[in-house]
Amino acid sequence: MAAGVWSEAMPVRKINLAVSLIAATLITPSLSTPAHAAERRVIAVAPGPLDRAIAVLAQQSGVDIGSAEPGLSRVMTRGARGRLTAAAALDQMLAGTPYTAQRLGGGSFRIVRRAVVRQPVARERQPKRPLTPPPVEVSPEIIVTATKRATSRLRFPGALTILRPSSGVNIRNDAANGMDEAIAATPILQSTALGAGRNKLFIRGVADSSFTGPTQSTANVYFGEVPVAYNGPEPGLNLYDVDQVEVLEGPQGTLYGAGAIGGIVRLVPHAVDLLGVSANVSGGVSATKSGDPGGDIAGMVNIPIETGVAGVRAVGYRVVEGGYIDDIRRNLRNVNRVATTGGRLDVRVVPASGWTVDAGVVIQDLTAPDLQYAERGMGSLSRASLLAQPFSQQYFLGRVVVDRRWEDGLHLVSATGFVHRDAESRFDATRPIRPNAPIAYDTDERSRLFSHETRLSRAQPNGAGWLVGVALIHARDAYARKYGAPDKLRDIVGVTNRTLDAAVFGEAGLAISPALTITAGARLTHQRTDGDPIAKLKTTTYIRGLSSTRLDPTLGVSWLLTPTLAAYARYQSGFRTGGITVAPGVGRVTDLVRDTIHVGEIGLRKERHGPLGLSASIGASLTDWRHIQADLVDKSGFPFTTNLGNSHIYGLEASANWVPLSGLKIDMAMFLNETHVADADPALRRQVGARLPNTPPFAVSGSVGYEWSLSADTHVSIDAGWRYVGRSTVGTQAPLDVSQGEYGSTHLGGTWTRNTIRLTATVDNVFDVKGDRFAGGNPFALAARNEYTPLRPRTFRLGGAIGW
Structure with a gap:
C-alpha cells in the first residue's frame, strides 16, 4: 500500500473527515517507495490543524497514518521538526493533544483518542527539537496564505515567490537579516538604497520613482494580516523570528485594495x-x-x-x-x-x-x-x-x-x-x-x-x-x-x-x-x-x-x-x-x-x-x-x-x-x-x-x-x-x-x-x-x-x- 493517510470503515458522521484526509493525500502524493517507520528523515510539519499535519507527516515520513476519530481539524498541533523517525515525529505532534498514536503492523500508525484525557498524565520527555533544522528537502503541499483563501502553491493562478529561513541564501535565522536578504534572494524584488526605513520596494518592474514622498508605495507590505504602512517607504522591519516571506506579484487590487499595484x-x-x-x-x-x-x-x-x-x-x-x-x-x-x-x-x-x-x-x-x-x-x-x-x-x-x-x-x-x-x-x-x-x-x-x-x-x-x-x-x-x-x-x-x-x-x-x-x-x-x-x-x-x-x-x-x-x-x-x-x-x-x-x-x-x-x-x-x-x-x-x-x-x-x-x-x-x-x-x-x-x-x-x-x-x-x-x-x-x-x-x-x-x-x-x-x-x-x-x-x- 502506498504511504499516506488512510481511514477505517466509519459511520456517516465521520465521512467528512475521511474525505478531507483522502483529498490531502491525493493533492500531496506520497513517495513511490514507502520508508520503514524506523528510518530517520528530515521532518518539517508546521503548527496547525491536526488533520492537515497528519497528512503532511505521512508524505514526509513515507509511512501510512490513519484515523477514524472525528474533530481532528479542530485540534491544533505545534508540528514537528528535525531529523526524526515517524514515531518520534508523531510524539512531538500529538504532545498536549487528546490523541496518541498506535503502532500497527507493517510500520503503519493509527491516531486514537487517549484512554484518559481529563487527568494529568506524565508525558515522556520529547527529543529536543533542533534550533534550526537542516534545509527541508521534501516539498509536500505548500499553502499560500497571502491569497486569503488557503491555496496550494501549485494551483495558485498567478506568479508568487515564497522565501523561508535557512533555505539557500533566502533569509537567515538571526537578527542580522532584513528585507535586503529577501531582495537578494529573488530578482522579482528591487529596492532603492537611501537607507533602512527610507527605501521603496518594487515588484516585477512596477517602479514609479527613486524618492520617497507622500504617494503610496507600489508594493504593499503586510505583517501577518495587517498593513505596515499606507503611504511612504517600507519601514524596514527586521525579519528575526519570521516563518516565511510571501511575495504575490501584482496588482492585488481585488484582495488588498488601493496601493497594491506592484x-x-x-x-x-x-x-x-x-x-x-x-x-x-x-x-x-x-x-x-x-x-x-x-x-x-x-x-x-x-x-x-x-x-x-x-x-x-x-x-x-x-x-x-x-x-x-x-x-x-x-x-x-x-x-x-x-x-x-x-x-x-x-x-x-x-x-x-x-x-x-x-x-x-x-x-x-x-x-x-x-x-x-x-x-x-x-x-x-x-x-x-x-x-x-x-x-x-x-x-x-x-x-x-x-x-x-x-x-x-x-x-x-x-x-x-x-x-x-x-x-x-x-x-x-x-x-x-x-x-x-x-x-x-x-x-x-x-x-x-x-x-x-x-x-x-x-x-x-x-x-x-x-x-x-x-x-x-x-x-x-x-x-x-x-x-x-x-x-x-x-x-x-x-x-x-x-x-x-x-x-x-x-x-x-x-x-x-x-x-x-x-x-x-x-x-x-x-x-x-x-x-x-x-x-x-x-x-x-x-x-x-x-x-x-x-x-x-x-x-x-x-x-x-x-x-x-x-x-x-x-x-x-x-x-x-x-x-x-x-x-x-x-x-x-x-x-x-x-x-x-x-x-x-x-x-x-x-x-x-x-x-x-x-x-x-x-x-x-x-x-x-x-x-x-x-x-x-x-x-x-x-x-x-x-x-x-x-x-x-x-x-x-x-x-x-x-x-x-x-x-x-x-x-x-x-x-x-x-x-x-x-x-x-x-x-x-x-x-x-x-x-x-x-x-x-x-x-x-x-x-x-x-x-x-x-x-x-x-x-x-x-x-x-x-x-x-x-x-x-x-x-x-x-x-x-x-x-x-x-x-x-x-x-x-x-x-x-x-x-x-x-x-x-x-x-x-x-x-x-x-x-x-x-x-x-x-x-x-x-x-x-x-x-x-x-x-x-x-x-x-x-x-x-x-x-x-
Missing part, C-alpha cells in the same frame, strides 16, 4: 506555541573591510500560560551595522552607521474550540547619523559634505486578529491594525555658489493608519471555494518641511492627506473539472482623500479632495496538466489614490491624479513531490500603467510629486529549485523586462521613450548548498550565492538619468548544528565589488551627477545561537 510582500511571523516552553538566543559579530565592526543580538521566548489555551511569545533584537563611508570635508570616518532596536510581543488565546485570538505589538527604533552615499572623485568610499544628514524613525504597530474555523471548512478572519510612524530627515542643501554657508533641508513625517478587515471563506487547495469580506482604512499622513541655515530654519509648505477607504470584496473559485479551476472576483471601493497645504504638522482644516467609487475585477484560471505541473492565466487591475501633493518650486501644492494599472499574465508551475527532483516556474506578463504617480526632485533638489505619463511593461520571469541528490540544493531565478514611458506629461517632454526608474532590464540570482550529517544530531551545511543586477537609472529625465546597477555580488556561508546549538560563518561581497546600488543620496547634490551608493565592502560575520 504586488504584496507579506511577512509571516512565527505563531505563539500553546503546547510547550521554548526560547533561543542568537548573536554575531561582523567585520567590514575598511569599515567599523558591527554586531547583532536577539532573543525569543515562548511561554504557554495554560497549555492549549493561552500563551505569549516575546522577541527582542539589536543590530548595529558598522559604517564604511568617510566624509573628508568634516574629517570623519565611517559616518554611515545604522542601529536598529526593536521587539515584538504576541499573545494567543483559544477561548473555545475552533476560536483563536491573536494580539500583538511591534516596536522598532532606527537611527542613522548620516546618509549612505559616496561621491566619485573624492577617493574610495568618500564624500565631502558640510552638514551631517541624519535620519531617525520610531515605529509602532498594534494588531488584533480573531480567527474562527469550523469543521466543515468555513473560516472567519477579523483583523484590526494600528500604525504609528514618526520619521525625521536632514539633507545638506548648501549651494555650490556659497559652499561655506551651510543650508539645511529638514523633513518631518507623521503617519497614522487604522485598518480593519473581516472576511469569511471556504477553500480547497485546488483553488476552488469562495471568499467575501469588508475592509475599512483611515490614514493620515503629514509631510512637513523646513529650509534655511541650521540655526534659522523656516517652515515651507508641506502637505497633509487624510484618506478614508471603504470596500467590499469577494472571490470564488469553481472547479470545472478535477484539473481545471476558474477564479473570479471583484472589489468595490469608495474612497475619499482630503488634503491640506501645511506649514507645520498640526492642521485643523482640509480641502475637499478626490472622492471616487471604483470596481477592480480579477479573473484567473488554473489547469492541472499532470499531478506536479499546472498552467495558469490571470487578469487583475488596481489603482493608487490621488490627493494634494507638493508641486515643483517652493511653497506650491497641486492635485495628484489617481493612477491605474491592468496586468495580464500566463505561466507554468512545477512542484517537486518527494525528496529529489525539480521545482520550477516560468511566466510572462503585460502591464498597462496609466497616469503614473512619482515623487521626483527638481534641478535644485527640492522634491515634488507629479503624474509622469503612461507605460507598458513586458516581463518574463523564471525560477527553479533542483535537488539532484540528497543534501544538495540548487536555486536559480531571473527576471527580464522591457518598459518605456509613453504619452508623457507635457511638462516632462524629455521623458518620452525613457525607461522607468529602478527597473533593470535583466536581473538574476542563484545559489547552491549542500548539507550532510556527521552524526544523528550533528549536521554541517555550506552554501554559495550570486546575484547580478542590470543597469537602471534614478529617474527618467536629466539630471536624474544617472546610471546605477550593473554589478554582481557573491555570498559564501557555512553552518554547524548540533541539537539546539548553531554556529555560522558568512562572507558577503566576497570579491569586494564596489558597484552602485543607487545613484543618489542627497537630492540637492544630484545635479553634479557624481553620487553613488556603493555595496557594503567584503564583510565577515561569525554567529551563534542556542535554544531551549
